[in-house]
Amino acid sequence: MIGRLSDVLIAGGGVAGSTLAILLGRAGLRVELFERGAFPREKPCGEGLMPAGVAVLERLGLTAAVGGVPLSGVRYHCRGATATGPFPSVNGIAATGLAQRRVVLDRVLFEAAAATAGVTARTRAVVERPIVDRGRVTGLMVNGTALRAPLTVAADGALSPLRRALGLDRAARHRRVGMRAHFQLAAGIEVAPWVDILLGAEHELYVTALPRGELLVAALANARVLDAPAELLFDRWCLGQPWLAERLRGARRLTRLRGASSLTVRAKRGVVPGMVLLGDAAGSLDPITGGGMTHALESAELLARHAPRAFAEGDAWLAQFERRRRALLLDYAILTRGLLWLARHPAAIGMALSALEAWPGVMSHLVGVAGGTRSLLGARRRVRWAVGAVGMAVGMGVLLVVIAGWMSPVVATAADPPVTQVAAAPAADSLVANAAATPATGPPGAALLAAGDSAIARLNLEAATAAYRQALVAAPRSYEATWKLARAIADRATLTPNREDQRRLCQQAESLARAAVALNPGGAKGHAFLAVALGKQAIFVGGKTKVRLSREIKAEADRTLALDPNDDLAHHVLGVWNREVVEVSGILRFFANTFLGGIPKASLDEAIGHLRRAAEVSPDVIPHRVELGIALASARRYRDAEQELVRALDMPTSWVTDDHYRAKARDALARVRKKLR
Numbered sequence: 001m002i003g004r005l006s007d008v009l010i011a012g013g014g015v016a017g018s019t020l021a022i023l024l025g026r027a028g029l030r031v032e033l034f035e036r037g038a039f040p041r042e043k044p045c046g047e048g049l050m051p052a053g054v055a056v057l058e059r060l061g062l063t064a065a066v067g068g069v070p071l072s073g074v075r076y077h078c079r080g081a082t083a084t085g086p087f088p089s090v091n092g093i094a095a096t097g098l099a100q101r102r103v104v105l106d107r108v109l110f111e112a113a114a115a116t117a118g119v120t121a122r123t124r125a126v127v128e129r130p131i132v133d134r135g136r137v138t139g140l141m142v143n144g145t146a147l148r149a150p151l152t153v154a155a156d157g158a159l160s161p162l163r164r165a166l167g168l169d170r171a172a173r174h175r176r177v178g179m180r181a182h183f184q185l186a187a188g189i190e191v192a193p194w195v196d197i198l199l200g201a202e203h204e205l206y207v208t209a210l211p212r213g214e215l216l217v218a219a220l221a222n223a224r225v226l227d228a229p230a231e232l233l234f235d236r237w238c239l240g241q242p243w244l245a246e247r248l249r250g251a252r253r254l255t256r257l258r259g260a261s262s263l264t265v266r267a268k269r270g271v272v273p274g275m276v277l278l279g280d281a282a283g284s285l286d287p288i289t290g291g292g293m294t295h296a297l298e299s300a301e302l303l304a305r306h307a308p309r310a311f312a313e314g315d316a317w318l319a320q321f322e323r324r325r326r327a328l329l330l331d332y333a334i335l336t337r338g339l340l341w342l343a344r345h346p347a348a349i350g351m352a353l354s355a356l357e358a359w360p361g362v363m364s365h366l367v368g369v370a371g372g373t374r375s376l377l378g379a380r381r382r383v384r385w386a387v388g389a390v391g392m393a394v395g396m397g398v399l400l401v402v403i404a405g406w407m408s409p410v411v412a413t414a415a416d417p418p419v420t421q422v423a424a425a426p427a428a429d430s431l432v433a434n435a436a437a438t439p440a441t442g443p444p445g446a447a448l449l450a451a452g453d454s455a456i457a458r459l460n461l462e463a464a465t466a467a468y469r470q471a472l473v474a475a476p477r478s479y480e481a482t483w484k485l486a487r488a489i490a491d492r493a494t495l496t497p498n499r500e501d502q503r504r505l506c507q508q509a510e511s512l513a514r515a516a517v518a519l520n521p522g523g524a525k526g527h528a529f530l531a532v533a534l535g536k537q538a539i540f541v542g543g544k545t546k547v548r549l550s551r552e553i554k555a556e557a558d559r560t561l562a563l564d565p566n567d568d569l570a571h572h573v574l575g576v577w578n579r580e581v582v583e584v585s586g587i588l589r590f591f592a593n594t595f596l597g598g599i600p601k602a603s604l605d606e607a608i609g610h611l612r613r614a615a616e617v618s619p620d621v622i623p624h625r626v627e628l629g630i631a632l633a634s635a636r637r638y639r640d641a642e643q644e645l646v647r648a649l650d651m652p653t654s655w656v657t658d659d660h661y662r663a664k665a666r667d668a669l670a671r672v673r674k675k676l677r
Contacts, residue, residue, distance in 0.1 A: 010152075011034050011152075018109035020278065023301065048293075056297040071099055078199045084363075110123075126142065140162075178218065202225045205219050240510070265280060265284045270283065274315065302325055452488070459655075469485055483513065485512050491657050535549075568617040571614035579602075614628075629645035645668055
């Protein structure tokens, strides 16, 4: 059966497809818009628009209908430091972003398209395949009917069946995952109208205030960190950020966790004879750049200006449109590449954040670039004399973390699948929705914890880690399972020879320990292993971050001793901390005292005292004796150091890291005996 001829056929009634239908209908064209699903519909998304996207809504006359919360800019949080980037003004007028539930935005746009003269909008319309005649797309098969038009547009999402049918898919280079959930904040809890980005261990959290006291929390992460079910990881990440955990206290989960296992989609070409790929169907950037819906709105507007040429010029205009679209999205693509590089090199983040703190104007300007109101190339010329090329590159890299991901679809897929790692748990079971610690009682929680303890006693760290991880899956609110898994992963970091793996494991241990602290602030073990995880990370960071870490390490160890004065691990941490602070270089100490508020006071006497106390509390623990010997050597008490190190080497194995510390003791003993000659 052959349907009537329209001017334009559009597959996909999302942001890009509906916007294009509105604009073409207003231009007097006959448009058919096909949406596979029905409205209202939930689609995982960062749920916000950059200022350039808001400007498109204003030109459509739909800003009031969409509603939402105006956003002032972006705040970036990293280890207690915050860099703030307001959206720069445009022609003297304040620019704002906009946060609104995706279910509302999609419905408003589709209904506006359906109400536009010349537009026929259909839901539950299954686009089965493109119709290709002599190498040119001439229409679509929709619900078994062949429909033809001079121009066909595939706006059917990142997993575009039409793109795939035409052989235009291209594999993504890097695999990242995203997930999101909504919360109803407790009475009296407010979140300022900024996008808050919190950097964690190989993941970022994006927090956006929505209307009616709701809050969106979205997460982006490298796929390789998915060592547990998605629901558990999401809760762990949220609880591991004190700023966020405090705002979610007493919150009620409104939606189940949704996401996808692939965030970046590429297309070989964005146009073919007779068809334009639009929105995510044309290839989606990683959401870390923060402009997915804005890109869709701007691209639809650009296509609407070119599409009428199809009737006079055939396909000759397609190449020019594609060049202009690439130019439109070039700055976003550059920002994406920069931030993804930074995400893969976290050691550079501290330096980049320092650059942004030093030059807030650069940060605000780059936020404007991400928001679509400033030119990146123009910024390079203006900033060159102020900060230099290197400073600009560093500043741009961090700013990408600041703006990243907050407004883009966390999932770019028409089918809208759940996170592939696990079926999402019911909203009421969310750890962050009810962050009260619970014991891992009854099968399987208690049995799995016992299995982990038994494996540790047998010095089988891998089996213990697996058992504790399973216990945490079985009882996600278990404080004991959380801190014991943090301990196991910290021990794995100690024993791992690869430096990059060490850093990754330390970050995982930190995330778990922070979750343990959030679950049970009065529990000593959570604070103790947070101090341990932070201490292990100190070797991977630069001077400024190291100073900040040193203060937090001491604070967490002090909190542990306030809760349990006989916690040997806290005494051990404070002993090592005092020794290492005493040995800090003069240059770093000068920098810290001059610019960072100084380093807490430390002494070798304090180091030796804490390590002796640790050894008294737990005399069979080899690491206490080894670190005591090293501290005594630092105090030039070589005979005492020799005695402790020899004693450590003669002790029987009682823990999985003992061989590592024996090797450390042998090296230290060789240096001590050289001094005694």
